[in-house]
Amino acid sequence: MYGIRNGWPTLAIMLGASVWGMIWYPLRMLAALGVTGTAASALTSAAGCLFVLMVRFRTLKTVRWHWLLPALALAAGITNLGFVWGSIHGEVMRVLLLFYLTPAWTALFAHFILHERLTWAGAGLAALSLAGAMTMLWSPQLGMPVPGNLAEWAGLAGGMGFAMSNVLILKTSRVLPDMKPEMRTATIFGGAAIFSACASLFEAMPAPPTGAHLGTAGLLVLGLGLLLASNNMLVQYGLARVPANRASIIMLFEIVVTAMSAWLFAGESPGPREWAGGACIVLASALSSWVHRTKAMPPDPASEDTGSADGLETDRKDGKNRPRAMV
Template sequence: MNDRIRNGWPTLAIMLGASVWGFVWYPLRLLAALGVTGTAASALTSAAACGFVLIVRRRAIATIRWHWVLPALAFAAGVTNLGFVWGTIHGEVMRVLLLFYLTPAWTALFAHFILHERLTWTGAALAALSLMGAMLMLWSPQLGLPLPGNLAEWAGLAAGMSFAMSNVLILKASRVLPGMKPEMRTATIFGGAAIFSSVASLFEAMPAPPAGAHLGVAALLVLGLGFALASNNMLVQYGLARVPANRASIIMLFEIVVTALSAWLLAGEVPGAREWAGGGCIVLASVLSSWLHRGKPAAGSDAEPGLGDDSKRQDGQRAMV
């Protein structure tokens, strides 16, 4: 019994991490109501998370040699972060999240061009299934072409593409910079998100900043989110290091369940039949991708090395806000 409980901790860690990401949109909306825009919230919370990692894990942060993959990873993480934050603040949470979860389609394409991994017919079919789910979710007779209907949905789509690029770049970094510790990778991701969002905030009309008691509440929310997200990142890394990659990626889909429940209870958002059908296709593509890669080696194989294993382990590196 004790062994069973001990073996269940990594799974619980991943589920808790997915739950945090499925609920994090709500404090972001609270910040927006206090006058902190999406770009500012993204910059401030990411900076707080980066600072927390650098302070708590400073002994594990080692100096590594320069490589182009580091600024590329920071930039991709910044787009991921800002797209998710801005989209969930201004759009329907579930639709934004489902567009974000088109990651398997983009990962297959990016891995082909950046990692030179062979794009198999199976990978192409799963990518097509994901895209079909998105088209089903977005299509309506009035709008015609199934494209995102507003800027928030475009932001969610861009965030998902950038998240896929982050996954591929993390795998690239593990190959060209094998001495890079997870803590350094986490700091790079949160730091990149903070810098990118800070620059983006310069182009956004800023409302009146919080004042008085609202300023204190906003500051506590920012610091609390930074602490929670940095801790959550390290918690999920603990789970991902001890759970098979295919199983971990399926557990991560628990985020969609938490998001659906939280959006219904806290925002009154109820997905329609098309959203459920399209989302089902997207989730099915993710599950099938995990199942098909369940027995493949992590490296040294001709059949998509790393894509079915290492890149899926990187889901825990997500720098959401």
């Protein structure tokens, strides 16, 4: 019986990763109904934010103004829009792998924002991630190993925003220790909604859905918002009960789900270069968890919290891991 109960948190994280790995498909359904990527990002994020605020309304009193909150909202907006727009318009697996270059960007951002010393191990993991991206993107016909279209650039930018969100979540938990995790989640969703709404002003709008299509699009938006918010809370349950290094590795299950769903629903089959480059990126992400497990972070004078910049943090007061900034 204990073994079964102990497996629920792991199952929660795997289910959360599965949702993230499949979310591109309903987003493409919205695009087919006439809802652009920017509009889909704005609407689903707004629905998720409202759901969190309604369910956790009493935790609003824990919010205090700080410049970190708009910074976190902006980073989350770039993360969400990059992932959504890229997965709608690009090859899903390539966009996701570019998105997952987080060890490289996290090492850089943590050095300047969290004042973490950039170790040889961190530099090596960053280099391994970038080498994987170069392997995946390079070909004699395309020349320089850079993203080949706007969707891939969006995935790359989204990954940089993801790394920045992770670092800012950790910084926020130290500077504002009384702010509940649910309000950080609401900040992330709210920032994504506002940023995407502003970006939609610069995107050509197709004919909006009408009639039955409008109803279907509305239900999809509400369903996705509810799903994303519930999924975030589900993953928080798992992260509170699973060691951070193990949780980070379990989250890589998202890449497996994405690869399978892209093959089944979009007919995308990665080639040898994509497999080789993706293996380097996944290995760097997995090793990053091990490095952060063995590295002791000095305490921050602004708070009792401590943790690592891989998007998971441990609060000394309750011993719980906090969630990454995945939108």
